[in-house]
Amino acid sequence: MELVMAADDLRTVVNRLRRAQGQIAGIIRMIEEGRDCEDVVTQLAAASRALDRAGFAIIATGLQQCLAEPESSEAPDRDQMRARLEKLFLSLA
Template sequence: MSTTDSEARRRIALRLKRARGQLDAVIAAVEEDRPCRDVVTQLSAVTHALDRAGFAVVSTAMRDCMVASEEGTEPELSVEELEKLFLTLA
């Protein structure tokens, strides 16, 4: 695993941990019967954090695919599979 790969994985894990914290805040807001605006604001933050983590995963896979192509090795995912993954996030 290259330094770039480990750094990308670290950033993705941090994004997911942030989303987990935001989701905990959504759950607490619901349990505390907080105003709808607070719940929706927190929920929006969770959604955004998860989207960004998903896009980071796909972009890392694309980068890995390009490196595999340059090295003449078989990439883990085909271009078509990457496109499908990307579209599931869009």
């Protein structure tokens, strides 16, 4: 399944990923500086949520594309697509 996203959606996902990238760099600095464990874990959780949201946005776009193309909803293809989407969702769980 090819990833085709509208410019606004793509920008939103890329911004989330850049934010997570900055958070991860900050977490590395915190660890190197010997910062409080609770603060590090809080930042790890925030970075994880940012990555999850980016992943869900990409999956939602894939679902939207699948629903917009009803001619590709033949039974074997639908089952295969469902299995692929389920695997993607579970990979973020």
